[in-house]
Amino acid sequence: MQVRIGVQNVPKELVVDTTQSADEVTDALSDALGDPHGVLVLKDRRAGRIVIPAVRVGYLEIVEDEQRSVGFGSQYA
Template sequence: MDIRIGIQHAPRELVIETEESAESVQAALETALGDGSIATLKDSKGGTVLVPGAKIAYAEISSPTQKRVGFLG
């Protein structure tokens, strides 16, 4: 699953690929937004990403798209 998070006053968005469920990611982000705490997310390579809830401008949670290989005829 892919997560895109916009951070206030940052020119680029944060893009994370994770194996976590959409529900757990959404719950972590909602909690951080609600009380201004830090959302802790695990990426697919085993790393940890900390996102300050008070600075989140938006978040987009989506499933990865299958990349097509070959030629369309």
């Protein structure tokens, strides 16, 4: 799954590929926002971690992995 994170005062969004579910990501943000000094921690597919101060998160966009077709054929043929 892909998570796009808008961080306040940063012009470019962060894009994280993670194996965490949408519920796990949402719960992580909720938990982090509950603490005045909380941080959002997401695990990257490559065993890395993304750590952001929760109060700086502007938005999260969670995109489920899509099944991509391979080849030159048309679905309307």
